[in-house]
Structures are given as structure tokens and as C-alpha cells.
Amino acid sequence: GAVVSQHPSRVICKSGTSVKIECRSLDFQATTMFWYRQFPKQSLMLMATSNEGSKATYEQGVEKDKFLINHASLTLSTLTVTSAHPEDSSFYICSARVGEGPNYGYTFGSGTRLTVV
């Protein structure tokens, strides 16, 4: 089945540094990837939608200069948290739509636990 590989699974970084999270579709082409953020005991909140070869669409309240998304190829989307702060500590998950027409689904990466100290 369609698999999205997300790395790293866990990262600890110092305040002020930048962290890059990668999501790769392993056996299919993902023209669109979704990036979510999840705080403890809360649901997934959509941050942005990335489309291959074009600018990402950010949800209201998400700083695009802070959360840089690049979707340069059909198999790779990256999220870079720039100048990270402790409040950016969270669980980040990517997702890709798989299939077209009536037979489609969404597959998720395994998530990245970011801790900013």
C-alpha cells in the first residue's frame, strides 16, 4: 500500500535553531501533502497544504515565514520550523492523498515529535 515516510521521528533542538522535517511518498506520487500539528490530548490541526511545484497554502493563524514548506518534487515535501521556540514543541504529521475518483484515501507519516529547549 501507499506509504509516507516521515523523518525524523523525534528531534530535540535548542531555542532559536531551525529544524527540517521530511515526508517522502515511497511508492506513489503525492501532488498534495498536508501538514498537521497536534498538541497533547488534542486533535490534528491542519497547518498548510503543499502542492508540488507551487507555494503552500497556509491555514489562518499559521505563520508562513516560521513554518516553511517546500514541495519540490512529487515524492518529497519538507516542513522547516525556523527560529524554533519552546511553544513550537509539538507533534507534527504529514499526510498525502492517495488515489483518485471514488477510491481514494489518505495516508499519514509516522509523525515527528519536536521538543524545543
Added chain:
Amino acid sequence: EDKVVQSPLSLVVHEGDTVTLNCSYEVTNFRSLLWYKQEKKAPTFLFMLTSSGIEKKSGRLSSILDKKELSSILNITATQTGDSAIYLCAVHYISSGSARQLTFGSGTQLTVLP
């Protein structure tokens, strides 16, 4: 504003009980409703519902969509401790022209006690 609401937010039951989780939505251009189970990491897919009134079943889990009521329920019968998880409802819809959205509800935290 498009939204997805789940209830209850949390639920504690004993093994063997039957639970019903609810999801209601208000979105434009609805396409489908999906249920996920989330334990420690990424959500795992349970069901996708597109047609009203057709029950989908997988073992002790079943789900049905009511497009008239803009809602769905997820039933779990004979619950086991392994069913303890957050159950997420997500709605796929088209917004802002052709932009496809997948919006999640707040989730229901289910705890099954032995």
C-alpha cells in the same frame, strides 16, 4: 465557518461495554467522512463513508453516515482494553474553489478499563 465536532470528548467504559461515538459536520461541498484511531503516533485508518445509510463494518467496529443529519456514528461492541485510543473523525470537502480540505474533529478519548 466549516467545522467538525465530535462527542463525547472523553469516555471511560469497562471491557465488554458497547460505545457509540458521534461526529457532526458543517462543511460546504462534502465529499467523505473518515474515521481514524490514534494510539501513540500517527492515526490509523478505520472507515471512509461517502453514502448515507450504508453501514461499514470491520470486526467489532461499525460506522454509518447520515447526510441528512450531517453526522456519523462509530460503534464499538464488546470493547477491549486495546480499544483505548483517541478516535478521530475527519471530513473531506472542497473549499475555496477547488482546494481540497481534510478537517479533523477534536477527537474522542476512549478508555476501556479491565
